[in-house]
Amino acid sequence: MATPLVVSELCKSFTMHLRDGIRLPVVDKARFALQAGECAVLGGPSGAGKSSILKMLYGNYAVDSGQIIIDHHGTLTDMAAASPRDVLAIRRDTLGYVSQFLRVVPRVSALDIVAEPLLARGRDRAEALARSRDLLSRLNLPERLWDLPPATFSGGEQQRVNIARGFITRHPILLLDEPTASLDATNRAVVIDMIAEKKAAGVALLGIFHDQDVREAVADQIIDVTDFAPAKAA
Numbered sequence: 001m002a003t004p005l006v007v008s009e010l011c012k013s014f015t016m017h018l019r020d021g022i023r024l025p026v027v028d029k030a031r032f033a034l035q036a037g038e039c040a041v042l043g044g045p046s047g048a049g050k051s052s053i054l055k056m057l058y059g060n061y062a063v064d065s066g067q068i069i070i071d072h073h074g075t076l077t078d079m080a081a082a083s084p085r086d087v088l089a090i091r092r093d094t095l096g097y098v099s100q101f102l103r104v105v106p107r108v109s110a111l112d113i114v115a116e117p118l119l120a121r122g123r124d125r126a127e128a129l130a131r132s133r134d135l136l137s138r139l140n141l142p143e144r145l146w147d148l149p150p151a152t153f154s155g156g157e158q159q160r161v162n163i164a165r166g167f168i169t170r171h172p173i174l175l176l177d178e179p180t181a182s183l184d185a186t187n188r189a190v191v192i193d194m195i196a197e198k199k200a201a202g203v204a205l206l207g208i209f210h211d212q213d214v215r216e217a218v219a220d221q222i223i224d225v226t227d228f229a230p231a232k233a234a
């Protein structure tokens with residue numbers, strides 16, 4: 001089996017169009033690999049480029065140069081150069097992403113938001129809803145909230161809906177952008193267990209975690225993003 005994700009020589013800079021097109025280099029020659037069954041954590045201080053790397057891997061930010069090689073159904077595909085159609089196929093089947101904030105959809109219940117990724121893959125509705133209930137219950141979301149749209153939920157409640165939605169599928173690679181930022185200790189422990197189960201199932205995970213306790217509990221590898229800091233201009 002191929003390594004699920006290999007990043008090499010990845011570079012990113014931002015062009016500030018409102019400031020005379022000034023170029024702000026952020027990531028220089030990032031290189032790392034994720035193994036199946038392992039959780040790697042992006043480390044480094046605020047502003048080091050952790051989120052930018054995650055967004056490049058998911059195809060939300062264009063890259064300046066470098067490669068993001070993903071094992072997509074046994075074919076090695078460069079996410080950095082993939083067509084929009086390939087990006088969507090990779091996201092559907094291979095590369096999952098749990099963002100920090102839930103994108104709420106008006107009038108859609110928490111239960112349906114969590115079940116939706118399974119329904120989009122053609123799974124049976126009853127089975128998808130059953131999986132959704134299991135996850136929401138495990139994440140201690142009060143049952144009275146399940147049939148309500150999450151727009152009015154607290155930050156931690158919305159984050160738990162988002163985690164359930166991100167974990168319901170069986171993507172071989174899962175990106176996690178501070179999934180525990182708004183959670184209390186009890187629910188952080190649940191997410192730590194859920195990450196351990198993904199690892200046991202052979203998923204390759206890459207995350208940003210600001211909580212030291214979560215990082216220590218889940219990390220098999222720390223990728224220090226300061227190693228990819230662009231050289232400062234003289």
Ligand SMILES: Nc1ncnc2c1ncn2[C@@H]1O[C@H](COP(=O)(O)OP(=O)(O)OP(=O)(O)O)[C@@H](O)[C@H]1O
Pocket residue numbers: 014024026044045046047048049050051052053
């Ligand atoms: N869309 C953007 N346009 C311009 N600059 C950006 C953009 N996104 C990020 N940056 C800049 O890139 C640098 C890295 O930001 P990034 O969010 O990747 O860091 P981070 O390590 O994730 O930080 P934090 O831990 O605070 O979330 C910062 O200096 C930031 O201002």
